[in-house]
Amino acid sequence: MGEALIDVVRRTDGSVSDHLGGSPFNVAVGLARLGSEVGLATRVGPDEHGRSLVAHLRAEGVELLGEAEGLARTSTATATLDAEGVASYEFDLDWDLPELPLAAGSTALHTGSLGVTIEPGASTVLRTMAAVRERVLVSYDPNARPKLTPDHGALVRRVEEAVALAHVVKASEEDFEFLYPGTDFREVAARWLQGGTELVVVTRGGDGAWASTSGVRVDLPALPTDVVDTVGAGDAFMSGLLDALRRADLLSVDSLDRLRSLDEPTLRRLALEAATVASITCERAGANPPTRAELEARLAR
Numbered sequence: 433m434g435e436a437l438i439d440v441v442r443r444t445d446g447s448v449s450d451h452l453g454g455s456p457f458n459v460a461v462g463l464a465r466l467g468s469e470v471g472l473a474t475r476v477g478p479d480e481h482g483r484s485l486v487a488h489l490r491a492e493g494v495e496l497l498g499e500a501e502g503l504a505r506t507s508t509a510t511a512t513l514d515a516e517g518v519a520s521y522e523f524d525l526d527w528d529l530p531e532l533p534l535a536a537g538s539t540a541l542h543t544g545s546l547g548v549t550i551e552p553g554a555s556t557v558l559r560t561m562a563a564v565r566e567r568v569l570v571s572y573d574p575n576a577r578p579k580l581t582p583d584h585g586a587l588v589r590r591v592e593e594a595v596a597l598a599h600v601v602k603a604s605e606e607d608f609e610f611l612y613p614g615t616d617f618r619e620v621a622a623r624w625l626q627g628g629t630e631l632v633v634v635t636r637g638g639d640g641a642w643a644s645t646s647g648v649r650v651d652l653p654a655l656p657t658d659v660v661d662t663v664g665a666g667d668a669f670m671s672g673l674l675d676a677l678r679r680a681d682l683l684s685v686d687s688l689d690r691l692r693s694l695d696e697p698t699l700r701r702l703a704l705e706a707a708t709v710a711s712i713t714c715e716r717a718g719a720n721p722p723t724r725a726e727l728e729a730r731l732a733r
Contacts, residue, residue, distance in 0.1 A: 433557055434547025435527055436474040436485045436500075437507035439663060441718060444515055450481075451663065451718035452488050453509065455545035455575050458664045462671025462709065462721035464493045468678055471495035471535045475528060475553070481506035498532045507546075517661040517714075523580055527553040534564050539684040542674060544573035548594050549581060561597040569684050572598035573670050576607045587611070595624050599688065600677070602633045602670050618642070630691045633703065635669050635710070643703045645692055650700045657711045664719025665710045671721060672709030676702045705731065 434456030441449050460472040472494050476482030478501050486500050503526045511519040527550040534541065541564055547557050561570050574591045581587040588611050595601055601624060608617035621632040625646045634642040640654040677683040680702065682691050694702075708730050712722040722730070 433473040433497075433529070433532075433541060433543045433560060434545060435507060435525075435550075435553075436472070436476055436489075437509055437525070438481045438485075439718065440508055440510040441519070441661070441663060442510065442512045444513060449718075452485055453664060453719050454485075454507070455573065455667050455670075456543060456547055457485065457489070458667035458719045458721070459542055459573075459671045459674070460489070460494045461492045461719075462668050463675055465721055465723045466671060466675040466709070466727065467724045468675050469495075471497045471538075473497040473529060473532050474500060475502045476500055477503045477505040477526070479506055481508070495535070497535055498530060502530070503528060511663055513661055513663075517659045519661060519663050521577060521579070523577065525550055525580070527551075529553040529556045531556060532560070534560075534568065538568050540569040540571065540674065540678075542571045542573075542670070544571075544594070544670075545575035546577065546580070548572070548574075549577070549587070549590065554590070558594065558597070561594065565597055565599070565685075567685065569600065569688070570598045571600040571602070571670075571674060573602045573666065574607050574611070575604075575666060576610050578610055595629060596627055598629055599685075599691070600631045600633075600673075601629050602635070602666075602673060604666055605634055605636045605639070608634070618644075630688055631694075633669075633673060633706070635666055635707075641669075641703050641707050643699050645694055645699065647692065648694060648696050648699055650696055650703060652700065652703045652707055655707055655711045657714050659714045660717050662714055663717075664721065665714050667719060668713035668721040669706045669710035672706035672727070673702060675709075676705040 435454040436457035437454040439453035
């Protein structure tokens, strides 16, 4: 549940290209490519960009939940790449969403990023999280955007409100540095786990990834990656994590006891699969996550 938009990518050589994106959109496509059955509740405008996003979702096998065309215009995010391919963003956003029932048969709800930040749609997403968390596993990725959230205190409160409703949280080390400057991410993650979140995973760029339940922690070194750009890398990691949980029969509220009691090898394997999905995505332009076959081939190596 969340935004679908157009990533306008500006490279150091002066070239500009449009890519379909938006964090929840990317996660949905990533899950579909990995073999998960997934639907997306989103809104776009009645324009060429919106039609492209809808057509791509359908082509990837993502079910559209509700009427997608309902905004005045489709949102855009301009990603400017530095010499290392790392993206910084500027946004032109319009975000709203009607109240939608959970799709029949759902075992999990994922959301985050702008969909939980930009009003009026953010309040709808938060109400949905609160309404369904006793029935389905809820996951959340803050994906903090400093330029969009000048009121730092309000953003921290919003993130903590969403974290309190989520069973699984994935965040980047940059998220923690912005939200809690001067505080080690492990300290914040420990507070989140004490507050009822079952699993916290932190992506750390060149330093790899870190994952923790209340009982076990793992540090995963960075995987060797020939980076083209990092557009969609965090979303690819999220889709890889959710799909790994699904295939381990851990993506439902009925599995929360087993999620709490994960052993270190299992948690490490889950993090490795998610990191591999992100690594493959970084080796390609734009948010272009791998298929199940591509992931299995890389893992086999």
